[in-house]
Amino acid sequence: MISFFIRLWENILxxxxxxxxxxxxxxxxxxGIIIGVxxxxxxxxxxxxxxxGFASQIASIGSNTIYVQKYPWVAGRDWFKYRNRPNIxxxxxxxIQERMKNAEAIAxxxxxxxxxxxxxxxxxxxxxxxxxMETEKxxxxxxxxxxxxxxxxxxxxxxxxxxxxxxxxxxxxxRYPIGEKxxxxxxxxTVIGVMEKRGSILGHNLDSGVYVPVGSIFRNFGFHRSIQIxxxxxxxxMIEPAMDELRFLMRVSRKLKPxxxxxxxxxxxxxxxxxxxxxTGGLYTAAIGIGMLSLLVxxxxxxxxxxxxxxxxxxxxxxxxxxxxxxxxxTFQFIIESVIICTIGGIIAILISYLFSVLIDKxxxxxxxxxxxxxLMGLGFSTFVGLFFGIYPxxxxxxxxxxxxxxxx
Amino acid sequence: xxxLINLKDIVKTYQVGTVEVHALRGVDLQIQRNEYISIMxxxxxxxxxxxxxxxxxxxxxxxxxxxESTPVHEMDDNQLAxxxxxxxxxxxxxxxxxxxxxxxxxxxxxxxxxxxSASKRKVIAEEALDxxxxxxxKNHRPNELSGGQRxxxxxxxxxxxxxxxxxxxxxxxxxxxxxGEEIMRVFGKLNEAGNTIIVVTxxxxxxxxxxxxxxxxxxxxxxxxQLEEN
Ligand SMILES: Nc1ncnc2c1ncn2[C@@H]1O[C@H](COP(=O)(O)OP(=O)(O)OP(=O)(O)O)[C@@H](O)[C@H]1O
Ligand SMILES: [Mg+2]
Numbered sequence: 114m115i116s117f118f119i120r121l122w123e124n125i126l127x128x129x130x131x132x133x134x135x136x137x138x139x140x141x142x143x144x145g146i147i148i149g150v151x152x153x154x155x156x157x158x159x160x161x162x163x164x165x166g167f168a169s170q171i172a173s174i175g176s177n178t179i180y181v182q183k184y185p186w187v188a189g190r191d192w193f194k195y196r197n198r199p200n201i202x203x204x205x206x207x208x209i210q211e212r213m214k215n216a217e218a219i220a221x222x223x224x225x226x227x228x229x230x231x232x233x234x235x236x237x238x239x240x241x242x243x244x245x246m247e248t249e250k251x252x253x254x255x256x257x258x259x260x261x262x263x264x265x266x267x268x269x270x271x272x273x274x275x276x277x278x279x280x281x282x283x284x285x286x287x288r289y290p291i292g293e294k295x296x297x298x299x300x301x302x303t304v305i306g307v308m309e310k311r312g313s314i315l316g317h318n319l320d321s322g323v324y325v326p327v328g329s330i331f332r333n334f335g336f337h338r339s340i341q342i343x344x345x346x347x348x349x350x351m352i353e354p355a356m357d358e359l360r361f362l363m364r365v366s367r368k369l370k371p372x373x374x375x376x377x378x379x380x381x382x383x384x385x386x387x388x389x390x391x392x393t394g395g396l397y398t399a400a401i402g403i404g405m406l407s408l409l410v411x412x413x414x415x416x417x418x419x420x421x422x423x424x425x426x427x428x429x430x431x432x433x434x435x436x437x438x439x440x441x442x443x444t445f446q447f448i449i450e451s452v453i454i455c456t457i458g459g460i461i462a463i464l465i466s467y468l469f470s471v472l473i474d475k476x477x478x479x480x481x482x483x484x485x486x487x488x489l490m491g492l493g494f495s496t497f498v499g500l501f502f503g504i505y506p507x508x509x510x511x512x513x514x515x516x517x518x519x520x521x522x
Numbered sequence: 523x524x525x526l527i528n529l530k531d532i533v534k535t536y537q538v539g540t541v542e543v544h545a546l547r548g549v550d551l552q553i554q555r556n557e558y559i560s561i562m563x564x565x566x567x568x569x570x571x572x573x574x575x576x577x578x579x580x581x582x583x584x585x586x587x588x589x590e591s592t593p594v595h596e597m598d599d600n601q602l603a604x605x606x607x608x609x610x611x612x613x614x615x616x617x618x619x620x621x622x623x624x625x626x627x628x629x630x631x632x633x634x635x636x637x638x639s640a641s642k643r644k645v646i647a648e649e650a651l652d653x654x655x656x657x658x659x660k661n662h663r664p665n666e667l668s669g670g671q672r673x674x675x676x677x678x679x680x681x682x683x684x685x686x687x688x689x690x691x692x693x694x695x696x697x698x699x700x701x702g703e704e705i706m707r708v709f710g711k712l713n714e715a716g717n718t719i720i721v722v723t724x725x726x727x728x729x730x731x732x733x734x735x736x737x738x739x740x741x742x743x744x745x746x747x748q749l750e751e752n
Contacts, residue, residue, distance in 0.1 A: 435606060436635060440600065
């Protein structure tokens with residue numbers, strides 16, 4: 114056993130010696146391996162980053178919330194069909210609110226974009242969301258200054274407004290906003306509260322909008338608009354029955370006959386995570402495909418170079434055999450050489466993808482990290498390629514006739 | 523005592539396309555320990571073929587070959603490699619050193635293949651280089667050495683494993699006559715120290731240094747001459 118390791122070590126030294134004599138060729142030879150391992154490891158680290166960032170953001174949509182909407186989140190080829198659907202209306206919302214049993218909270222929601230103005234300061238295209246008392250529960254709003262709406266304000270569609278954290282800074286600068294009047298479009302609203310900082314979801318800033326009673330949006334900005342109905346359930350196990358109940362209630366509300374299709378969509382976070390998994394799964398498959406292909410090409414490159422190397426070093430092989438190297442010894446020597454080339458390629462690739470990952474982490478909004486398993490896989494694959502594609506040339510070397518080799522010029 | 527080498531009716535025939543080339547046509551030869559033999563003969567007579575067979579680099583087409591009473595003609599590839607490693611030292615006309623390795627590493631090669639540990643190896647290889655007067659050149663590469671020095675490195679390599687037999691096929695063929703003589707003096711000393719040596723040569727004055735001259739003609743031994751001690 115010990116003598117095996119000594120022999121292994123001797124052969125590694127011999128191989129390193131030989132490779133050091135041909136540095137440029139060694140590096141060029143490893144290119145295919147580098148590209149292959151780089152592809153797999155880089156994509157793995159990108160997806161790992163996406164998983165951490167993107168997926169957790171999707172999760173923050175709230176796994177306990179169901180959305181009744183005109184369009185499905187994941188539309189197939191027949192999106193045009195959905196355009197002819199009737200809008201979701203307050204009537205639908207009311208119908209559900211009065212009858213639904215499996216819900217913890219139900220809120221209609223709608224939004225519009227308007228410019229808003231305070232004295233000489235104005236901001237354009239600001240999202241104006243219509244909310245109710247229950248929206249606060251469903252979305253988990255927290256108030257930083259002032260207060261949230263009172264039930265009566267919602268019921269009477271008062272022109273009161275709660276502003277987003279950034280709006281306060283942009284519109285009021287250092288002035289205390291509560292009690293001030295702002296214009297949303299042409300309508301005057303009184304500021305009653307400021308939201309706490311909420312951050313962003315999927316690049317969408319949650320702090321740059323304002324919130325008003327949902328009814329005031331209809332009254333002030335027109336009745337002809339679609340809404341969505343948000344339904345929150347107690348825990349994830351309630352999602353299924355709640356979705357069934359919602360569907361049933363919506364169909365009754367819409368007076369659909371049994372043979373008629375749904376003319377609304379019931380959306381839930383899970384469809385997004387499903388889609389996300391499919392997407393990243395596809396990316397993985399593609400990356401592994403490309404990676405395997407380049408490893409194959411790289412492996413054939415290695416084989417080719419090793420065959421050239423064997424042909425060039427016939428004299429050396431002849432000398433070694435004349436001095437007592439057995440077939441296995443020569444085979445071993447050349448396999449070790451090709452394994453070392455490939456492992457070097459694998460290590461270079463891992464270093465490069467590590468740099469990539471740091472760069473992506475710094476430059477793009479996505480977090481990125483190199484997962485350990487991809488490093489091990491990269492090293493494993495490159496070593497395996499070296500082994501596999503090294504066998505044939507090494508055996509060719511071992512088979513050579515020493516006398517012919519010694520005469521070779 | 524048994525002969526070191528016992529060749530019985532050794533035939534070597536090469537098949538070149540449809541033509542048979544008879545390189546050796548039934549050679550009988552006995553060599554005792556500590557002999558110093560020159561093999562002479564015209565080009566193409568079969569000298570190198572005979573040396574390759576004695577050196578276990580090649581197997582005879584037919585005939586018996588016993589080295590230290592062990593039948594070599596029955597051995598497979600691996601066993602022959604082992605014999606070459608432990609019992610035979612080669613010196614070639616073209617030196618055949620590994621060009622990018624130091625003199626020391628070149629001399630260490632046979633020891634690597636017989637599994638001697640790195641530290642022991644270094645000591646033994648340095649001793650061998652010392653014997654051929656090159657201890658001050660051990661870290662030089664072949665291209666940093668003269669032809670004569672290269673051949674001495676090759677000789678050190680040939681004797682480093684303490685072989686039963688040193689084979690040299692035209693060892694002075696690539697050297698000028700002065701350097702050639704120097705090399706022959708090294709062989710002379712080795713023979714005095716107890717080594718068995720076979721040298722193939724075309725030069726009469728080199729052959730005359732041996733104690734026995736075997737002349738080959740067309741694949742047969744034409745003449746086997748024991749020289750007077752001079
Ligand atoms: N591998 C081979 N295939 C075919 N014929 C060969 C082979 N090796 C040697 N021969 C032939 O065998 C004969 C003996 O060759 P060998 O090399 O033993 O001669 P030699 O006495 O060493 O000659 P030289 O003095 O020129 O070195 C020659 O006719 C040669 O052509
Ligand atoms: Mg010859």
